[in-house]
Amino acid sequence: MEFLQEQLKAQKAGQAYAILTVVETAGTSPCKVGKKMLLLDDGTFYGTVGGGEFEREALEEAKQAIKNKQSYLKTYEHIPTYEIVGLGCSFKVTLFVDVIFPRLQLVICNGGHVGTAVLRLAKHLNFGTILLDTRDPEVIKEQIELAERFIPCDVFEHGILEGDIPDGAYYLCCASTHTQDKSALKGALQKKFAYIGMLGSVKKTVEMYRQLEEEGISKSLLEQVHTPVGLDICDMSPEEVGFSILAEILMIKNGGSGKSRKEVKQQA
Numbered sequence: 365m366e367f368l369q370e371q372l373k374a375q376k377a378g379q380a381y382a383i384l385t386v387v388e389t390a391g392t393s394p395c396k397v398g399k400k401m402l403l404l405d406d407g408t409f410y411g412t413v414g415g416g417e418f419e420r421e422a423l424e425e426a427k428q429a430i431k432n433k434q435s436y437l438k439t440y441e442h443i444p445t446y447e448i449v450g451l452g453c454s455f456k457v458t459l460f461v462d463v464i465f466p467r468l469q470l471v472i473c474n475g476g477h478v479g480t481a482v483l484r485l486a487k488h489l490n491f492g493t494i495l496l497d498t499r500d501p502e503v504i505k506e507q508i509e510l511a512e513r514f515i516p517c518d519v520f521e522h523g524i525l526e527g528d529i530p531d532g533a534y535y536l537c538c539a540s541t542h543t544q545d546k547s548a549l550k551g552a553l554q555k556k557f558a559y560i561g562m563l564g565s566v567k568k569t570v571e572m573y574r575q576l577e578e579e580g581i582s583k584s585l586l587e588q589v590h591t592p593v594g595l596d597i598c599d600m601s602p603e604e605v606g607f608s609i610l611a612e613i614l615m616i617k618n619g620g621s622g623k624s625r626k627e628v629k630q631q632a
Contacts, residue, residue: 381464384461385399496523524548545564
């Protein structure tokens with residue numbers, strides 16, 4: 365039960381983990397087929413696949429697998445070298461190590477024209493989508509259906525902070541008023557985020573940042589916000605703006621340059 369509870373916690377928290385499963389054994393093995401361990405990316409583990417030196421080795425390799433984002437199947441041959449001859453048990457055990465990374469969460473603050481366009485496009489990019497909106501759900505039925513999860517709120521900041529949003533999410537502030545965008549931005553900046561983008565002009569941003577600094581948000585945090593949001597590849601239609609925003613998010617996620625692949629290849 366603890367194993368499953370901790371796995372569920374990791375999924376909700378957006379935390380990577382590996383499941384180690386014994387799939388085959390031979391010899392005098394302390395391992396039983398079907399035994400499992402849960403290893404979180406911070407090194408915490410639950411359960412056992414047999415214990416001892418073999419398990420310690422398996423955990424170290426599973427930690428590296430999480431870093432490499434690579435599942436694997438491996439057979440370990442355990443021949444003890446620390447026992448008196450004849451006392452140690454030798455055995456073989458095959459482990460399947462399944463590395464699991466949670467889907468990236470894209471949080472869209474307001475399902476207006478741009479927000480709706482982003483919701484539609486994000487479905488094709490394997491993002492989990494969370495929509496926050498202050499309007500009556502009856503008014504935004506289409507947008508709620510497009511999102512995988514809907515968080516109704518009166519104030520965006522409160523919705524973000526109280527809405528059980530996992531760490532490492534990507535945020536888009538695209539509300540209908542500057543006051544609402546400021547609220548969404550202030551909430552997102554208090555979370556552990558992978559990306560924050562905001563619609564708006566330079567003039568709007570300067571004044572909003574001044575107010576947020578007065579309210580205790582540091583300049584270093586504000587400098588991490590992408591605004592005006594998106595890559596310089598679009599006209600100003602909601603669909604193309606939405607596409608440019610997701611292109612910027614993919615650039616950040618994948619460590620890209622934003623240049624054409626032809627240009628990158630020529631510079632290599």
